[in-house]
Amino acid sequence: MQEVNQNLAEEAGLNITHICLPPESGEDEIIDEILKINEDTRVHGLALQISENSFSNKVLNALQPEKDVDGVTDVNLGKLVxxxxxxxxxxxxxxxxxxLLEKSELSQS
Structure with a gap:
């Protein structure tokens, strides 16, 4: 999947950097890496690909909502809801x- 994303990004003129932490990385290590990315002005978005065990509010909300391309922060989810x-x-x-819901509503009108 990473290779497909990399190829699509290159075709669109985007630069992707894949940061791979060891599977045993703890919450603090993941958050430290997210905070570094938040401060990097060259980075415009971050997609988190972390294990289900690492999905905590603390980890997800360490990400700046402006860089949250998956919409997983409380700010982005709140706006969506x-x-x-x-x-x-x-x-x-x-x-x-x-x-799909919008199209379904249109077809029922």
Whole structure:
């Protein structure tokens, strides 16, 4: 999957850097890496690919909402739930569901 993402990014003129931490990395190590990325002005977005065990509020919310391309921070999820989808990043899966629902509503009208 990483190779596919890398190829698609190159075609679109984007630069992707894959940071791979050891599987046994703890919450603090993951957060330290996220905080470094937050401070890097060359980085415009971050997709977290971490184990389910690492998905904690503390880890997810360490990410700046502006760089949260998956829409997993409390800020982005809150905006999405309130109906402010145009003001936040939305995960591709959530975006697909929204589009399906919108199309479904149109076809029922």
């Amino acid at each position: 309130r109906g402010d989808a145009h003001e936040c990043f939305i995960s591709p899966v959530a975006r697909a569901v929204i589009e």
